[in-house]
Amino acid sequence: MISIDHVTKRYGATTVVDDVSCRLPGGGVTSIIGPNGAGKSTLLSMMSRLLLPDAGRIEVAGLDVGTTAGQKLARTLSILRQENQLTIRLSVRDLVGFGRFPHNNGRPTPEDRDHIERSLDYLDLTDLGDRFVDELSGGQRQRAFIAMVLAQDTDYILLDEPLNNLDMRHSVDMMRLLRGLADDLGKTVVLVIHDVNFASCYSDEILAMREGALIHQGTPEQIMTPEVLHDIYDVDIQVEQIRGNRIGVYFA
Amino acid sequence: MPALLHRPQRSLQHHRANRPAALWLAGGAVLLLAVVSLFIGVSAVSPADLFSGDRDAWTTLLVSRVPRTVAVVLAGVALSIAGFIMQLMARNRFVEPSTVGTVESATAGILVATLFLPGAPIVVKMLIAAVFAMLGTSLFLTVLRRIPLRTTLLVPLVGIMLGGVIAAVTTFFAYRFDLLQTLNTWMIGDFSGLIRGRYELLWIVAVLAVVGYISADRFTVAGMGEEFTTNLGLSYRNTMNLGLVLVSLISAVVVVVVGAIPFLGLIIPNLVSLLIGDNVRRAVPWIAVVGAGFVLACDIIGRVIRFPFEVPVGVIVSVVGSALFITLLVRRNAGAQ
Numbered sequence: 001m002i003s004i005d006h007v008t009k010r011y012g013a014t015t016v017v018d019d020v021s022c023r024l025p026g027g028g029v030t031s032i033i034g035p036n037g038a039g040k041s042t043l044l045s046m047m048s049r050l051l052l053p054d055a056g057r058i059e060v061a062g063l064d065v066g067t068t069a070g071q072k073l074a075r076t077l078s079i080l081r082q083e084n085q086l087t088i089r090l091s092v093r094d095l096v097g098f099g100r101f102p103h104n105n106g107r108p109t110p111e112d113r114d115h116i117e118r119s120l121d122y123l124d125l126t127d128l129g130d131r132f133v134d135e136l137s138g139g140q141r142q143r144a145f146i147a148m149v150l151a152q153d154t155d156y157i158l159l160d161e162p163l164n165n166l167d168m169r170h171s172v173d174m175m176r177l178l179r180g181l182a183d184d185l186g187k188t189v190v191l192v193i194h195d196v197n198f199a200s201c202y203s204d205e206i207l208a209m210r211e212g213a214l215i216h217q218g219t220p221e222q223i224m225t226p227e228v229l230h231d232i233y234d235v236d237i238q239v240e241q242i243r244g245n246r247i248g249v250y251f252a
Numbered sequence: 253m254p255a256l257l258h259r260p261q262r263s264l265q266h267h268r269a270n271r272p273a274a275l276w277l278a279g280g281a282v283l284l285l286a287v288v289s290l291f292i293g294v295s296a297v298s299p300a301d302l303f304s305g306d307r308d309a310w311t312t313l314l315v316s317r318v319p320r321t322v323a324v325v326l327a328g329v330a331l332s333i334a335g336f337i338m339q340l341m342a343r344n345r346f347v348e349p350s351t352v353g354t355v356e357s358a359t360a361g362i363l364v365a366t367l368f369l370p371g372a373p374i375v376v377k378m379l380i381a382a383v384f385a386m387l388g389t390s391l392f393l394t395v396l397r398r399i400p401l402r403t404t405l406l407v408p409l410v411g412i413m414l415g416g417v418i419a420a421v422t423t424f425f426a427y428r429f430d431l432l433q434t435l436n437t438w439m440i441g442d443f444s445g446l447i448r449g450r451y452e453l454l455w456i457v458a459v460l461a462v463v464g465y466i467s468a469d470r471f472t473v474a475g476m477g478e479e480f481t482t483n484l485g486l487s488y489r490n491t492m493n494l495g496l497v498l499v500s501l502i503s504a505v506v507v508v509v510v511g512a513i514p515f516l517g518l519i520i521p522n523l524v525s526l527l528i529g530d531n532v533r534r535a536v537p538w539i540a541v542v543g544a545g546f547v548l549a550c551d552i553i554g555r556v557i558r559f560p561f562e563v564p565v566g567v568i569v570s571v572v573g574s575a576l577f578i579t580l581l582v583r584r585n586a587g588a589q
Contacts, residue, residue: 050479074485081479087343088475088530098473102485106469106533132529152484 001026002047002156002190007056009042016042017053018212026061026155028204029182029189033196033223035233038209040192041160047190048079048158060156074102077156078149082164084141086133092144093129096120099151119151123177139170146177157181159191163198171195175202196237200224201245208232220246275537282325282545289321289548294560315448323451324443324551324565325544327506327513330457332543333464333536334502335517338389340475340532341495342396344407345525348517349389349503352411355512356418357388358504359438363422367429378453378508385500388418393492441506441513441566443551453509457502461540464498468532471495475530513547513566515573520546522580 002024009017017039024030032040045051047058049065058065060077078099086095096119100112108116120126123143128136133144142162149157162178163171179202181187193199199206199220206223208216208231216228223229224246229237237248290313291297297317301309335348342352349355361384365377392414396407426435464471473481474491481488506513520543524535550568557563 048483050482069485070482070487071485074483079479079483084480086476087345088340088472089525090472090531091529094529094531098469098476098484101469101473 001059001061002188003059004043004047005057005059007043007046007053007058009039009046009051010054015212017046019056020209020212020214021056022207022214022217024188024190024205024207026188027182027186029178029191029202030205030207031199031203032190032192032207032209033194033199033232034209037211039212040209043209044079044158044160044190044192048077049073050079050081071102074152074154076154077158078152078154079158080145080149080160080162082161084145089132089134091130091132092125092136092147093120095133095144096125096129096147096151099148099153102152115151115153119147122150123147138165139167139173142166142170142174143177146174150181155186156188156190159189161192161194163193163195171198178202196224196229196248197245200247224248275541278538278541278545282541282548285545285548285552286321286325289324289552290317292552292555293317319448319451320443320446320551321548323446323454323510324547326454326458327441327443327510328516328544328547329540330454330461330502331506331513331516331547332520332539333461334499336521336532336535336539337464337471337495338499338517339521340471340530341393341492341499342407342411343475343477344402344404345522346404346408346518347411348515349385349499350512350514351408351415351518352392353388353415353418354385354392354500354503355507355514356415356422358382358385358500358507359435359512360384360388360418360422361504362438362508363426363431363435366431366434367425374453374508378504381508382501382504385504386496388414389496389500393496438507438511439566440564441511441569442562442564443510444562444564446510451509453505457505460498460502460505465533465536467491467494468536472530472532511564511566513569515577516543516547516569519573519577519580522577526580 004020004022007017007020008015020043032044034040042051046053047060047065052066063073063076065073093116096116097108097112099119100108100115104112117126120129123146125140125143125147128140133141136144159178162174166174175198178189178191182189203220206218206220207214208223208228210232215231216223224239226237226239229235229239229248235250237250240247240249291299293312293316295312297309297312302313338348338352339345358381361381362377364384365372365380369376392411395410395414396402399406399410423432423435426432470486470491473484473486474488474495478488481491520539524538524542528534528538547565547569550572551565554563554565554568
């Protein structure tokens with residue numbers, strides 16, 4: 001479980017995250033949605049100790065994110081940001097291998113190699129293992145980073161806009177993959193996502209933020225209504241039921 | 253995406269270069285160069301003399317040739333590794349201690365030591381140089397953190413400008429106190445004066461290079477950025493501080509004992525990166541071997557090109573190195589188009 005207690009983050013006079021409190025159950029996929037500048041990524045960064053909150057407290061699996069030792073936390077939660085430009089030249093297998101760092105301090109054991117090969121296999125990257133990351137396409141590169149996070153083998157996986165720069169097909173593949181991490185491997189997946197319909201189709205729980213505040217939390221059925229969506233985005237969005245999924249239509 | 257980040261496929265080379273056999277072979281070639289280096293010089297020393305037990309030949313070998321060759325190898329290894337660590341720290345392929353102000357700061361440090369503590373032992377001067385090197389490098393990293401748009405070429409430019417300012421101030425004071433000649437001995441690397449009793453400080457950099465190798469993984473992780481490092485449970489700040497100390501100390505020792513050898517830390521890691529990639533644990537042995545070989549070759553060229561006179565190694569490295577580096581850049585860009 002992730003519990004967030006009265007968390008606030010300010011930059012100068014601007015309050016980016018404003019007194020947010022909530023509980024996320026362990027397991028399943030949770031999406032954080034909201035308009036630009038709502039504080040989604042900032043909240044995710046604080047959940048993953050990349051940013052320190054100005055006030056409040058966050059616990060992941062009972063560990064206080066602010067005070068727990070870095071390495072211990074790195075065995076419990078992993079975070080993947082949207083900007084993953086490598087300036088150095090690493091093979092895919094080496095990159096994935098670094099996911100084992102919190103477990104082995106850079107001295108790989110046979111067990112680590114097992115983890116690495118399984119992660120590569122799970123993401124269909126075995127054949128690309130010896131290629132350099134900078135030789136891959138955008139979709140492949142994103143998969144390589146997910147494989148690294150998978151090799152890190154944490155119960156909690158946090159992702160900041162994992163669909164950024166992916167085309168339709170790769171976006172669908174990515175969401176199916178994240179669903180699989182939750183359903184098949186029992187991971188708790190939390191992601192920041194822009195597309196409400198992806199959030200609706202693939203999440204168990206949706207958090208909606210606006211102007212730094214958490215304004216709604218619920219299942220896709222509860223969130224995907226014209227009233228709630230208008231509340232979040234200030235846009236009239238029609239909601240249709242298509243093959244058991246709620247789809248918001250906001251293009252016209 | 254910047255063109256420089258996109259490179260042609262070299263996976264086959266990647267495989268080949270990974271084999272330990274290739275590394276041993278390269279190591280053997282460097283050893284051969286080292287042996288050749290032992291027998292070049294104004295007073296003739298030949299293997300035959302040594303076998304016949306010629307005392308003068310043995311003295312020349314032990315007092316002058318061996319120290320020089322050891323110094324060349326140590327400086328080559330350490331400067332190449334320092335360049336690589338600097339590149340990982342700045343997350344930029346085009347920096348090295350002589351393009352970010354580290355070497356210039358170390359030189360300023362020795363000047364200050366020479367002015368205020370003229371009688372101090374060389375170790376003290378070296379430590380003062382190291383402190384200055386650390387301050388200069390931190391200044392560069394701080395400036396870098398505040399630049400919002402860190403494009404590939406802006407980073408080395410900032411470093412070169414910073415180094416230029418520090419060098420200008422140093423030259424001004426050297427001029428005022430009539431120390432320009434002395435300053436030159438630090439600015440241009442030269443192995444000719446390194447006989448027994450004058451090179452031993454360089455063993456410090458051997459130790460530092462080993463420390464760099466042991467903490468290699470940390471630098472690779474840090475090279476992937478602060479958030480990446482935090483995610484893997486490492487302290488970014490501690491890793492950066494360790495790198496800062498290693499790079500500054502190595503630069504200071506080499507400047508004090510040999511003088512500056514520019515470009516070395518730039519060319520060697522880039523060359524190795526093209527061949528086998530940047531996983532530090534695999535790359536560092538290669539960087540060490542190629543770095544030692546390159547400086548040995550340049551030193552040998554410098555000694556034979558105008559025999560019996562010597563061209564300082566810093567000059568040869570600069571000429572050969574910049575030519576090599578331009579070739580490298582052109583080939584990389586060609587591959588991206």
